Amino acid sequence: MIWLDSLQEFGQITLKAIARMGRGNLFFLSVLRALPSLRGGTDLLAQQIYSVGVLSLQIIMVSGLSVGMVLGLQGYNMLVDFGAEQSLGQATALSLVRELGPVLTALLFAGRAGSALTAEIGLMKVTEQLSAMEMMAVDPIKRVIVPRFVAALISLPMLAAIFSAIGVLGGFFVGAGLLGVDSGAFWSQMQSKVSFGEDVLNGFIKSVVFGVVAAWIAVFEGYDAVPTTEGVSRATTRTVVETAFAVLGLDFILTAVMF
Amino acid sequence: MNGNADDSLVKVRGLSFRRNERVILENVDLDIPRGKITAIMGPSGTGKTTLLRLIGGQLPPLQGSIEIDGLNVPALKLPALYELRKRMGMLFQTGALFSDLTVFENVAFPLRVHTRLPENLIRDLVLMKLQAVGLRGARRLMPAELSGGMARRVALARAIALDPMMIMYDEPFTGQDPITVGIIMKLIQQLNTTLGLTSIIVSHDVLEVSAIADYIYVIADGRVMEHGTPTALGRSQSAWMQQFLQGLPDGPAPFHYPASDYATELLEADDA
Numbered sequence: 001m002i003w004l005d006s007l008q009e010f011g012q013i014t015l016k017a018i019a020r021m022g023r024g025n026l027f028f029l030s031v032l033r034a035l036p037s038l039r040g041g042t043d044l045l046a047q048q049i050y051s052v053g054v055l056s057l058q059i060i061m062v063s064g065l066s067v068g069m070v071l072g073l074q075g076y077n078m079l080v081d082f083g084a085e086q087s088l089g090q091a092t093a094l095s096l097v098r099e100l101g102p103v104l105t106a107l108l109f110a111g112r113a114g115s116a117l118t119a120e121i122g123l124m125k126v127t128e129q130l131s132a133m134e135m136m137a138v139d140p141i142k143r144v145i146v147p148r149f150v151a152a153l154i155s156l157p158m159l160a161a162i163f164s165a166i167g168v169l170g171g172f173f174v175g176a177g178l179l180g181v182d183s184g185a186f187w188s189q190m191q192s193k194v195s196f197g198e199d200v201l202n203g204f205i206k207s208v209v210f211g212v213v214a215a216w217i218a219v220f221e222g223y224d225a226v227p228t229t230e231g232v233s234r235a236t237t238r239t240v241v242e243t244a245f246a247v248l249g250l251d252f253i254l255t256a257v258m259f
Numbered sequence: 260m261n262g263n264a265d266d267s268l269v270k271v272r273g274l275s276f277r278r279n280e281r282v283i284l285e286n287v288d289l290d291i292p293r294g295k296i297t298a299i300m301g302p303s304g305t306g307k308t309t310l311l312r313l314i315g316g317q318l319p320p321l322q323g324s325i326e327i328d329g330l331n332v333p334a335l336k337l338p339a340l341y342e343l344r345k346r347m348g349m350l351f352q353t354g355a356l357f358s359d360l361t362v363f364e365n366v367a368f369p370l371r372v373h374t375r376l377p378e379n380l381i382r383d384l385v386l387m388k389l390q391a392v393g394l395r396g397a398r399r400l401m402p403a404e405l406s407g408g409m410a411r412r413v414a415l416a417r418a419i420a421l422d423p424m425m426i427m428y429d430e431p432f433t434g435q436d437p438i439t440v441g442i443i444m445k446l447i448q449q450l451n452t453t454l455g456l457t458s459i460i461v462s463h464d465v466l467e468v469s470a471i472a473d474y475i476y477v478i479a480d481g482r483v484m485e486h487g488t489p490t491a492l493g494r495s496q497s498a499w500m501q502q503f504l505q506g507l508p509d510g511p512a513p514f515h516y517p518a519s520d521y522a523t524e525l526l527e528a529d530d531a
Contacts, residue, residue: 124358132355132414135315135348136369137341143372 020224027220030141031149037142044147052113052148053155057162059112060105064163067104068170071095075171076179088181089190092171093164097194097203098259101164103251106210109156110243114218117148118239121222122232130223145219152215153208160207202258209254213246268293268425268457269314274323276309283309285481287323291425296451296458298472300465301479302503302512307461308352310478311427314459315349316340328424345373348418348426352433354410356402362389362413363398369420388416392446408439415446425457426450432464440464444471465504469493477503479512 038045075091121144124130130140168190176183194200218239225235269291276284283306291297299307312318314325316332325332330343356365366385370376376384389395392412402410411431418426428447432440448471451458462468468475469489476486477500485492485500493504502510518524 127353127358128351128355129357131312131317132349132351132357134317135344136372136417137344138369138372139341 023224024216024220027223028216031145031216031219034139034142034146035150037139038146038150041143041147044143045151048147048151049155052117052151053159056109056112056155056159059108060159060163061166063104063108064101064166065170067100067163068092068096068167068172069174071100071167072171072174072179076175076181085175085179085181086185087189087193088171088175089168089186089188090193092175093168093190093194094199096164096167096171097199099203099251099255101160101167102203102207102210103247105160105163105207106156106214106247107244109152109159110214110218110240110247113152113155114214114239114243115236117152117215117218118222118225118236119232121145121148121219122225122227122235125223125225126227126229126232145223149215149219152218153211156211156214157204157207160203160210164203198259202254205258206251206254209250210247213250214243217243217246266292268328269459270324270326271314272324272326274310274313274325275321276306276313276318277321278309282481284313284320284478287478287481287483289476289483291457291459292474293457294451294455295473296447296460296471298460298462298468298475300461300463300468300475300477300503301484303463305479306481307463307478308429311349311429311459311461314427315344315347345369345421346424348421348423350411350414350418350426350428350431352430354402354407354414356405356410356414356417358402360402361398362394362400362402362405365402365413366398366417366420369417373421384420385416388420389413391419391450392416393442406439408435408442411435411439411443412446415443415450419450419454419456422454423456425459428458428460428462430462431460432462432467440467447471465506479503 071092072088075088075095076085079085079087079091121130124140124144130144133140133143172183172186175181176186221235221239221242222232225231267290269289271287271289274284274287274289275282287310289299289310299310301307309318313320314327314332316325316335320333327343327347330339332340332343335343356362357368360368363385366388367381370381370384374381385398386395389398392415394409394412394416397405397409397413402413405413431443431447435443444467447458447460450456460468460472469492472489474486475489475492477484477492479499485495485497487495492500495501495504499511501507502512508514
């Protein structure tokens with residue numbers, strides 16, 4: 001019976017997915033429990049913030065600038081029809097701070113830093129480095145996972161802030177520099193219409209949530225990878241795809257709740 | 260069992276382990292005598308490495324006990340297990356060196372994590388361990404710059420960094436050239452005597468193991484097939500044992516994976 005076979009297959013896939021989610025949650029709990037161990041390892045954390053955060057700066061800044069410039073162009077074209085091009089600063093800043101900054105940064109972060117974290121941890125598993133650590137009485141969760149998790153968690157909101165700031169500048173260059181929007185109006189509109197408590201803070205909360213999710217997925221996929229070369233490459237892909245889905249889904253929920 | 264049980268550092272009783280319903284080890288009893296080199300041999304995929312991981316407490320057994328120096332490993336809480344592991348060294352098949360640290364830092368790693376020794380003392384200790392494996396001159400190299408044999412020697416220096424009471428070798432000879440095999444054999448023997456270690460070697464290299472082991476356990480199909488000194492095993496009457504020791508392609512361990520009748524299957528293909 002064909003339908004019985006496919007039903008069985010569906011059941012197996014579902015069970016596997018649920019088991020993986022369970023492992024993911026248990027892993028998250030063990031990472032949270034190991035967080036206090038970070039006190040002794042600030043140099044490990046600094047090292048990871050460098051490789052996860054600082055090395056992602058380039059792609060974040062370039063993307064932020066280009067997104068801001070395109071927003072300037074598109075916004076101007078739309079607003080000028082209503083004679084409202086003075087509001088370009090507000091439009092650019094709000095799109096960036098509320099949505100594009102946190103979301104695009106999280107997506108880029110998953111591609112640049114998340115995948116690298118997964119691959120690195122996965123390869124440490126393949127080459128038995130994690131096992132060796134355990135046998136040397138060193139907990140790999142404390143030594144390897146926690147610094148990377150926290151580094152990603154700290155880096156993402158900062159990168160999102162940089163993305164938004166550079167995006168606003170990009171919008172300003174195009175709007176005020178090329179298209180002739182009054183620069184005083186650009187900044188004053190932005191200042192009066194973008195509220196810190198409402199817009200900036202909510203955008204920041206979004207990026208913190210995305211940071212937790214992106215960091216969690218990246219380190220879990222690496223730690224849970226099947227210890228073969230194929231397993232690591234699959235895990236790396238999964239990190240990017242899962243982070244994208246999670247970020248987009250959460251963004252909708254958060255936006256509905258916040259604004 | 261060999262000798263007086265009190266001379267054993269590791270005592271394994273009734274050990275069973277399964278992976279996804281597949282029986283890996285079934286009711287295994289082992290005694291690893293103190294200060295000796297004991298080998299665990301057997302065909303690939305018979306759970307030799309799994310046995311090392313069980314002894315090291317990295318996997319929980321389904322049944323049975325594993326006592327190391329009087330402590331039952333599966334029953335230990337994590338902090339106690341970690342305390343015990345500080346007294347055990349393990350040499351992984353690939354070396355498992357940390358790829359982002361130099362040779363020196365790899366050997367210094369356990370010292371830095373587990374002791375509060377001053378830097379100059381750590382330096383001296385690391386140099387002594389590296390000297391013991393003949394790689395003091397390679398201390399500034401990165402693991403990627405080492406040959407497979409050198410990586411294993413560095414890993415060995417790291418495994419003895421905390422002066423353990425026992426050391427476990429996972430397939431130490433696999434994939435090495437004859438000179439490296441000779442070096443590793445000499446190191447295993449030398450370290451065992453000079454440091455008063457207890458060594459457990461998991462391997463399927465019959466000649467090398469027979470040359471250095473004091474006692475051998477042969478595991479196949481999840482059970483201990485035979486055990487004894489290398490000479491005693493060499494004289495074994497068992498056809499399987501002789502096939503294994505002499506490396507014969509066919510015998511009690513068949514060349515063919517279980518299949519239906521050859522001719523019938525070929526004819527079936529014609530029908531289809």
